[in-house]
Amino acid sequence: MNSKMSVQPFYSETGQLTGVWIPAEKWLKHQDDLENILLKQEKKSALPAEPLAEWKNFLMYWDFNYPVEKKVECKSCGSETSDWTEDNPKKFHLRNASLGGLVAFMCLGCQSRVTKKHFKDHILYECSDLTCEIK
Ligand SMILES: [Zn+2]
Known part of the structure; x- marks a missing residue:
């Protein structure tokens, strides 16, 4: 060299x-x-570190009636991704992931709080005060 x-x-x-x-x-x-x-x-x-251990735990105990999906979308600014873990640069920052099925992100585009609530048969997306449901 x-x-x-x-x-x-x-x-x-x-x-x-x-x-x-x-x-x-x-x-x-x-x-x-x-x-x-x-x-x-x-x-x-720096944002607080993403709680990736929580996320891994969440995936480990996945018992919903649909395959794992990593889609996140922000209804406030329209930002979306099919896999938030693969974005480069990142579009969404993981805030928390609970075994109860609630996964929360911060949209790095507009700072909105985006949550995904996992129910047995569907996922409920919420973005700040807007609510939308995607089957
Ligand atoms: Zn946004």
């Missing part, structure tokens, strides 16, 4: 900047500083 190589941007197929490559030599030299900066910025804008 050419150690004189400077920091290299990476672009996706659609031309969006997806990351930056830093030569190991530079990284090691400035690792502490860089990590401080990166972590500090993360902290500033």
Whole structure:
């Protein structure tokens, strides 16, 4: 590897900047500083960590009469996803998942609270004060 190589941007197929490559030599030299900066910025804008253990538990005890589905939609701003765990960048932030069937998200588009209530045979979506039902 050419150690004189400077920091290299990476672009996706659609031309969006997806990351930056830093030569190991530079990284090691400035690792502490860089990590401080990166972590500090993360902290500033950070939402509470997603309770993924709750979500996994919820999936483990899934006993509804329909297959697991990870669809989430926000009726306030129209944002939707067929699998909230796969979005990049994320559209919905998991707030909680209870074994009772209530899974709550925050819509990252408009900050609305989006909940999915899982009943035996159907799912009830609620978005702040709007309610819609999807069989
Ligand atoms: Zn929204």
